[in-house]
Amino acid sequence: MKIHFIAIGGSAMHNLAIALHNKGYEISGSDDVIFEPSKSRLESRGLLPQSFGWYEENISPDLDAVILGMHAKPDNPELLKAQELGLKIYSYPEFLYEQSKLKTRVVIGGSHGKTTITSMILHVLNYHDIEVDYMVGAQLEGFDTMVHLTEDNEFMVLEGDEYLSSPIDRRPKFHLYQPNIALLSGIAWDHINVFPTYENYVEQFKIFTDSIVNGGIMVYNEEDPEVKTVVESSENSIRKHPYTTPEYQVMDGQTFLETPEGEMPVEVFGKHNLNNLMGAKWICQHMGVDEADFYEAIASFKGASKRLEKIKESNTAVAFKDFAHSPSKVKATTEAVKEQYRNRRLLACLELHTYSSLNAEFLKEYEGSLGAADTAVVFYSPEAVQIKKLEEISSEQIAGAFGRDDIVVYTNPDEFRQFLFSQKLDDTALLLMSSGNYGGLDFEEVKELL
Incomplete structure (x- = not known):
């Protein structure tokens, strides 16, 4: 072709x-x-x-x-x-469906966690030399590309994004895949430039649930009230399989997962990641991987690129880079790092970079999201606000929206860098959350701070 x-x-x-x-x-x-x-x-x-x-x-x-x-x-x-x-003009998801319509399609959806869950599934399958076609939104260790297509593989594993398909196709991507097996990890309002109301946003996940083929399977996070309502109220003739966060404990900066064979140390941490892990487990089991084989493989999973990625660690400090920018992701990631390093100061830095995060009306969704941080910093570029043709926002608005009077706000990249490089990071966990780069921050230089 x-x-x-x-x-x-x-x-x-x-x-x-x-x-x-x-x-x-x-x-x-x-x-x-x-x-x-x-x-x-x-x-x-x-x-x-x-x-x-x-x-x-x-x-x-x-x-x-x-x-x-x-x-x-x-x-x-x-x-x-x-x-x-x-x-013939295809959108990206339309073409992926064409390439996989004769395969068993496994689609991972949700406002948060979908890249990590998809990555976990692919890590386990790769560990056990199970060949599948796939599309995932991050570069994975052991994989050359984020997309792999063949004529022969039985399964196609797809990360199901709710954003629009193309400039001339305004349907969310994950509406086009028609999954045989699906997962829904969580629903938290996002992409307000496309879905202006919460109800409109939730409706997309109802359509996704109803797009599963007859007799298909929906694995869903029972701990998310909106997910539970969407899936359990669906009249689609599918099998519904709920999952919850497993039992675990943190000791001396190491997370141990409770399994049928006893406690098992894992590389990932935080309640949200362990919840993701359990969703991945059930998807793998539906794909033919038994429970023991899943646990054996997942023990070595270190995470997807830019998803709570450890960029440097010393004897007294650790630094993470994370793609988190939406309120639910920021809250989950911040709490996860604080839980893992509860005896260290948590310095959490967030860049407001997307259309939603820079919207004055949407800002209130961030209330409490940085509550676990000992020191909370927000960076944003007023130029980005202008480019997106949004109303100006102030430091006072941000402090009020996050519910923290002590929040530190920077709008100048040089001033943010000076602040960061002036910090003493002994007994500190540094968390840098952004889908951008703080106006040109060199993360290699950040590593030298440790």
Whole structure:
């Protein structure tokens, strides 16, 4: 097949392009800007566009399909040309469904935890040499790409994102996969630029639950009241399998999981991660991995990239980087680090970076989310607020929204860096939460602080 990618440089898009290239497809692509590591990874496989920009001549009648990324706009010249020629145009999730419609599709959904749970499942399967197709939203240890596609594998494991499919397809991605086996980890309002009300957001998970094929399986987090309501009220003819957080204890900075064979040390920690682990266990069991084999494999799982990732540890301090930015993720991650290192000061730094987090009305959702931190710091860029055409927010608003008068707020990257590098980190756990980089913070330099 001959396929062209419009906006090939995205994290998901370039991984799909590489996966199809590895499968033997003829791939071309375009984008107006491509950052690392996408740029080098595409270049090493001969897939990097010769020049950046959008060019009508990239679109020709001999293309079998065009895959459209979210970064493109509805008036993209290449998209308009493809529409004019009547070419088949797929969104990213639509094409993944086409590649997996004859397989058993396992889809992991939820406002939080889906990348970690998908990563746990893939780690266990890889440990036991079980080959599956997959798509996951993070780079995993032992895996070359975030997308893998074959003709022969029985299962396709998909991370089910609730965000929109493409600029011309406003359906959430996970509505398109029609899972045979699904998981729902939690529901906490997010993406308010797309789902302006909480009720509208929850509705997407109801549709996801009802999209499971007849006789399929839904594994769901019974401890999340909204998840429990959504799944248990669904009239879809599916099997419903609840899970809860397992028993565990923390001793001297090490988490021990209670298993049928006794206490087992695990690399991951925090109630939310152990809840995720239990969801992954039941999915693996539904895929044919027995309980003992799951525990043997999961003991060595260190976490997904940028998800509570330990970047440096010394005898007296530890530093973590985490992708957390939504209120529920920030709260769970902060509490997890404090529980693991309860005898150390927790210095928690959060960058407000997304449309939702910088929205003055949405800010109140963060109340209490940094409550476990001994020192709480928030960084945001007023320029980012302007670019997203949002109302200005103030330090006072942030302090009020988080419910902490002692919160430290920075809007200048240099001042934030000076604060961070002036800290004495003995007996400290440093937690850096962001989907950005604090205006250019060098995380390699941060490691030297320890």
